[in-house]
Amino acid sequence: MSLIDIDATPFLGLLPPRVAEELLGLSVLVKYSNGQLIHTRGELKPGLSIVHSGAAHVGVNGIDGTFVTAAALGQGECFGEFTLFTDLPRTHDVSSIGETQIYQISKSKFDSLYEREASISRALLKTTLTRTHILLETLDALRRLPILERTAKTLLTMSYTLGRADSLIIKQIDLAYSLGVTRVSLAKALKQLASIELIEIGYGRINFLDRDALARWVQQHCGISD
Amino acid sequence: MSLIDIDATPFLGLLPPRVAEELLGLSVLVKYSNGQLIHTRGELKPGLSIVHSGAAHVGVNGIDGTFVTAAALGQGECFGEFTLFTDLPRTHDVSSIGETQIYQISKSKFDSLYEREASISRALLKTTLTRTHILLETLDALRRLPILERTAKTLLTMSYTLGRADSLIIKQIDLAYSLGVTRVSLAKALKQLASIELIEIGYGRINFLDRDALARWVQQHCGISD
DNA sequence: CTCAAAATGTATAATATTTAGCATTTGATC
DNA sequence: GATCAAATGCTAAATATTATACATTTTGAG
Incomplete structure (x- = not known):
């Protein structure tokens, strides 16, 4: 824990301001009230989402009403990136917590910018790799603690x-x-x-x-x- | 599980053949005998590693001789990518299992190719995101099963x-x-x-x-x- | 082939966790 | 501010898991 200290900067903060602005320019800002479903497991339409305000809970809804939270995401954090690179349906349900606004960016618009701006892939890789690291730590905690x-x-x-x-x-x-x-x-x-x-x-x-x-x-x- | 079926293609297989060749051209092929340490948690030198033959176990060695395996990687799988994008020391120990050969690529050589070839970031993102997905499934298994x-x-x-x-x-x-x-x-x-x-x-x-x-x-x- | 070290097999008592139940508190709605 | 559903608080018996111990098997070295 002291050896490796994780940078908590969210995805949006890792982008150069100009690129961030351009990316958000391609997005649609969608409002959600408390507890609304933003995405559903199995959904096919690919796209990237970024939290503008409020928070999003990512997890899996069980048939019996249970909800297993995988992550709670705040301002600037992204989700849905899995759908951009794999052609697979969404793996998680995402719900808004409190009044929440989300930038939604379609895959086609994202792709056009991704080709031009290498900083996006770097930011996304850093975000994803950091999350992998957090997941490994969580996994370790679950096993050992x-x-x-x-x-x-x-x-x-x-x-x-x-x-x-x-x-x-x-x-x-x-x-x-x-x-x-x-x-x-x-x-x-x-x-x-x-x-x-x-x-x-x-x-x-x-x-x-x-x-x-x-x-x-x-x-x-x-x-x-x- | 049936809803979302994961592609098990390793990193190397996701690259266009020409790019894969070029990447391996920048590497040094290192041989390890059974059970040798390839990388150590805390190590600072950044670089990407790709399994050429044999297998690598990724995990954390406890002070008491325990080893918690995070993953077992076979041919074409990569590791060390975390060090390329975060400026942080290695988070895991990696050991060879059996006679093993690993392509080692320094960060500087990797970076030069990364800038030129967008296919690398795509392959790496796909690999990383797939692993994130596998980790989430593992986490879920650990909690529920x-x-x-x-x-x-x-x-x-x-x-x-x-x-x-x-x-x-x-x-x-x-x-x-x-x-x-x-x-x-x-x-x-x-x-x-x-x-x-x-x-x-x-x-x-x-x-x-x-x-x-x-x-x-x-x-x-x-x-x-x- | 023999032997020692390393790994697996297995039993039992101690402990942690769950299950299932009901009581209490909280907050939203009328 | 009274009422009701939703959430938390708590207890005790049932169960799963661990800790500990020792026996057995396997492998590799000499």
Whole structure:
């Protein structure tokens, strides 16, 4: 954790301002109210999406009403890039959390710019590779860490991809599914994190009280060796 | 699983033949005997590596002798791409499995070709995004599936990234760490998979008896809803 | 071929986690 | 501000998993 420190700059911030502007010029800004479906698993139409405001939850809706969150994305983060390069349907459901605005860019418009501007592929690769790295860390946490540590680390990771937001809007049951534990076990872990004042448990939300302290706690308790 | 079917073509196979040739022309072919360290976590020198023959295990060596495998890579698969775009040290240890030859390409040589040939960024993005997808599936398996199913799915995934190899060279204890369970639990799962003749348990290896049957079994038992 | 080291096989007690149930709190709506 | 659905809080029995221990098998070195 101390050895390799991840840059949390979202995709949009990695582009040179001129290119970012040009890319957004090709987009349509779409508004969503709280909890609306932005994309559905299986959908075929390819395109890139970028969060303008609000937040998006990426995950998979189970038939039984469960929702397993894979990531919570804040301002400047992108999603849908998988559809641009693979000719495959969407792998995840994406929903808006709160009032949310998303830039939607069709594959054809994206492609025209991609050919001209090498900075786009570099930014996208950096974003994707960073996410791969985060996923590997998450995977590692899931394998190695007890529930308490796993919970803390997941909360920290989500807080990063959400940008500067100071609370995570999520139900305990959904968070529990995302962590691969039951609600009972998660509640126990959350209570413990709340008791040392790293977080505050709300109704349908988790408030981050002190992100730096949380980061330190995670580093101390979840490190590998370095 | 049936909805979204992943293309297992390795990185090298995604490049137009001319570009692949040119890229390998910039590389140095390095030989490794069984179990040699190819890269170490924390190493700073950036560069791309491509498996020419043999196989490479990517993971993290614990101080206590444990090794958590993140992936097993066969012919044509690449690794180290993270170092090309992030200016960060390597996040994983990579070891050779059996007699292995690796094409090593320095960052500077890679960059010169990257600028000229857009097909490289496309291939790399496709590879990386596919891996992200595989990681998300693995993550999902780890959260949702019981040990037996998780074991089968992981074995199948590894068999894909290994190419046409018909056995996975790995100790049960390492595989157990990779699955986040104890050796005892893994042994139980392996025994069950062996009893229905999907695999064969060897000494320091798992043999794939019928990859298609394994794929069908995984699809039947590990699917989401589609 | 023999032997030692390494890896797998297996049993049992201890522990962590889940399941299932009901109680309590919260927030939105009328 | 009363009411109801949704979400969280909590408990105890049932279950899965781990830790620990030791036996057995396999491989490779001499």
